[in-house]
Amino acid sequence: MAGYPSGHQAPPFHSNVPANIPTKNEAHVLISTRILTRRRLGTAGVQHVPARRRRRTRGFVQVATKATVERLHLNAFGHAYLSLGAILICGLFYLAIAAQITASSYEIATLQDQQGTLLAAQDQLRYQEVTQHAPASVQQSAAHSGMVRTTPSRFVNTKAVAINLSAPIGAAPSDSTPLWQRMMAAVVDKVLVAQNVMAAGR
Amino acid sequence: MAAGVFGFRPPGRLERATSTRLRILCMLAVALLLSGVVWSRLAYWQVLRHTQLSQQAAAQYRELVELPATRGAIYDRNMVQLVVNTTVYSAFVSPDQVPAAQRDQVATALSTVLGVDRNSVMATLSSTRKFAYILRRFSKAKADRLTAMRLPGVGLEPEQQRSYLPGSSVSASLAANLLGFVSYDGQGQYGLEANYQSVLAGTPGYISSYRDLANNEIVLGTHVHQDPVPGAALVTSLDANIQYQAEQALAAGVKKAKGESGSVLVMDSKTGGIVAWADYPSYNANNFTNTPTALFKDNVLSYVYEPGSVMKVVTLAGAIDAGKIKPSTVINDPGALYIGGYRIADWDGANHGNINYTYVLEHSLNVGAMKAMLAEGHASFYKYLQSFGLTQPSGVDVAGESFIPLPSAKTMAPSQYATSAFGQGIDVNMVQMLAAVNVIANGGKYAPPHVVERIGNKINPVMLLPQRQVISAASAKQMTKMMEGVVQNGSGFTSRVPGFELNQAGKTGTSQIPVKGQYTLNVWASFVGFLPANHPRFTMIVVVRKPHAPGSNLDWTLNDGYITAAPIWQKIAQAIVNDWHIAPSHS
Numbered sequence: 103m104a105g106y107p108s109g110h111q112a113p114p115f116h117s118n119v120p121a122n123i124p125t126k127n128e129a130h131v132l133i134s135t136r137i138l139t140r141r142r143l144g145t146a147g148v149q150h151v152p153a154r155r156r157r158r159t160r161g162f163v164q165v166a167t168k169a170t171v172e173r174l175h176l177n178a179f180g181h182a183y184l185s186l187g188a189i190l191i192c193g194l195f196y197l198a199i200a201a202q203i204t205a206s207s208y209e210i211a212t213l214q215d216q217q218g219t220l221l222a223a224q225d226q227l228r229y230q231e232v233t234q235h236a237p238a239s240v241q242q243s244a245a246h247s248g249m250v251r252t253t254p255s256r257f258v259n260t261k262a263v264a265i266n267l268s269a270p271i272g273a274a275p276s277d278s279t280p281l282w283q284r285m286m287a288a289v290v291d292k293v294l295v296a297q298n299v300m301a302a303g304r
Numbered sequence: 305m306a307a308g309v310f311g312f313r314p315p316g317r318l319e320r321a322t323s324t325r326l327r328i329l330c331m332l333a334v335a336l337l338l339s340g341v342v343w344s345r346l347a348y349w350q351v352l353r354h355t356q357l358s359q360q361a362a363a364q365y366r367e368l369v370e371l372p373a374t375r376g377a378i379y380d381r382n383m384v385q386l387v388v389n390t391t392v393y394s395a396f397v398s399p400d401q402v403p404a405a406q407r408d409q410v411a412t413a414l415s416t417v418l419g420v421d422r423n424s425v426m427a428t429l430s431s432t433r434k435f436a437y438i439l440r441r442f443s444k445a446k447a448d449r450l451t452a453m454r455l456p457g458v459g460l461e462p463e464q465q466r467s468y469l470p471g472s473s474v475s476a477s478l479a480a481n482l483l484g485f486v487s488y489d490g491q492g493q494y495g496l497e498a499n500y501q502s503v504l505a506g507t508p509g510y511i512s513s514y515r516d517l518a519n520n521e522i523v524l525g526t527h528v529h530q531d532p533v534p535g536a537a538l539v540t541s542l543d544a545n546i547q548y549q550a551e552q553a554l555a556a557g558v559k560k561a562k563g564e565s566g567s568v569l570v571m572d573s574k575t576g577g578i579v580a581w582a583d584y585p586s587y588n589a590n591n592f593t594n595t596p597t598a599l600f601k602d603n604v605l606s607y608v609y610e611p612g613s614v615m616k617v618v619t620l621a622g623a624i625d626a627g628k629i630k631p632s633t634v635i636n637d638p639g640a641l642y643i644g645g646y647r648i649a650d651w652d653g654a655n656h657g658n659i660n661y662t663y664v665l666e667h668s669l670n671v672g673a674m675k676a677m678l679a680e681g682h683a684s685f686y687k688y689l690q691s692f693g694l695t696q697p698s699g700v701d702v703a704g705e706s707f708i709p710l711p712s713a714k715t716m717a718p719s720q721y722a723t724s725a726f727g728q729g730i731d732v733n734m735v736q737m738l739a740a741v742n743v744i745a746n747g748g749k750y751a752p753p754h755v756v757e758r759i760g761n762k763i764n765p766v767m768l769l770p771q772r773q774v775i776s777a778a779s780a781k782q783m784t785k786m787m788e789g790v791v792q793n794g795s796g797f798t799s800r801v802p803g804f805e806l807n808q809a810g811k812t813g814t815s816q817i818p819v820k821g822q823y824t825l826n827v828w829a830s831f832v833g834f835l836p837a838n839h840p841r842f843t844m845i846v847v848v849r850k851p852h853a854p855g856s857n858l859d860w861t862l863n864d865g866y867i868t869a870a871p872i873w874q875k876i877a878q879a880i881v882n883d884w885h886i887a888p889s890h891s
Binding site: 204207211218221222223225226228229232233235236237238239241252 | 384385388389390391443444462467469470471472478521522544545547548549882
């Protein structure tokens, strides 16, 4: 007891294992038992195995709290102080966040006002643009520039042309070119076609 | 003590005990009564008045801010914006926040920037009022100047305003009578603004939140935000250029004829879409607060008149379609007919002898129109009046249509049938009349008149409906030929558009205005026509009310439609031909 500070006691030791028996790994024991059970089931048929109750996993806060309490060796008052301190820190944190959000909201309000002003200016510019293109403004500008609306258009009277679209097409016109000219043309075409094509390709 | 042992009570003990209990009971009762009063009062405030008190408390820190929806724009057929939403400002003061020493300075600044009377501002500042407007709806430039001055107790309130394009004069905005305007409370008044109020207005949103003393939002409180839904835009069939030129030509024409007023309506012959809708005199919708309310009335739709000889187009078209007459049918016109005990004469009262119906239309003879109606019969004539849409409202999508129903076919007197044949004794509005004549231009089909072609992304359902066949295409063609004759040989010669002399259809109309059952020398002069006659692009009607052309005091026929209305028609038609690049072609 002398090794502990006043008001604190050593944690109680509740082990039922005698000191002369070596400590076994519990997990190892359980796994071994389970394997044995399964082996037995494989040879001796299906047997009812009572379901083991799963231990609830402790939360981080619980674990952390317990660890802190164990390390600091706090009593009941210590718990209360710790809780109050935590609450106070949370409160201050909340206030700080709230103040920050409020300040941001004020900035947002200011920006919204500025946006409204800019939108109003945009509307005004749009109206000016639309007004400048309005027929009245165009005419006024034209008049200022000395332009006048032209006199009514004059159309040239068309002369009626008699085209009989339903008349038969008739025979193709005969080619009166002399035969030698046609043959010459065919030869020239043969020779020059390739060049023409190349020229077009460039 | 012995008395106590033997159960003997001294006299008066019982009475004392009873009295003590009684007192305790009384005190308990009083305490209960008092606590009951307190509890009941608490219950009254906490339970019964809970809702009301919590509402009152919430009103002090909770604020519901309406987010106004942006009103939809209105465009013409070429997507020229006819209406623009602009932000204007209203200046207000809180007199109790203006120190007495600074009142003079504030009043001077306000009167200098806003142009308001300084003395009235001083009076407002000296009053005990908490809030007062100094000037409403002024421009952003003035608002910026005021903001820079940082005047104590002076605030600016932004508001949305509809701004309309300038019209043919300073005192009129473009298409004012068609578009209407929007009042300060956001309600559309007259015209399209009224008719499409629900579509244009949209749905306002709101913000419900907590506010601090400086009216800043406390974002950590309960915050409900509903975005506004902006109004849909309208795309109309109007053409801003044509509209402007129609307004100019109309104003000049009515002034020249010394008329009381005038109106022009131009329609797309194929679709029934309104291209121009002009009134003279008109008003400036940007300054509606300083406009006499009489000018808000739209004479195109809200004014019924007797169409006069323009109606002969309907009468003869019906008779031709019924197979009772042909353009070449010869009749005898002695200059007057006796019907129902009345002598009804031609406009000139002259004996025209044997003439055909083409001549009747060209020279606008009443006897010929009556004979066509009689050949057709009352029942058939009435049926055609119905088919041409003259017995029911036009249904055009503009607010404020006036309509006088025609008596039933059985109750109409023979004299009324006779006068209706040439457009007297029958009341119509201009939209009805134009849509009826447009049947001829549209190959015998009735094109429902409409102004709006698209609402947001949706096409106006009217445009998707099949057009009703009123008369056959062949009858419409014959009637078109007769109307071409009116321009080429008859009273419509003043409407000729250069290049289209042989391809233009029209009809004049002049009807006397009745006052207390008696026809006067005041007239409605009109001209209706379409162009080109073989492939019509537009149909137009011009009405001049009570013209007093020079010399008409001696000869009232100088106020006729061919002198007063047809030249206006010609000017506007010329502008459309130029603007739409319509080339002449032979029929």
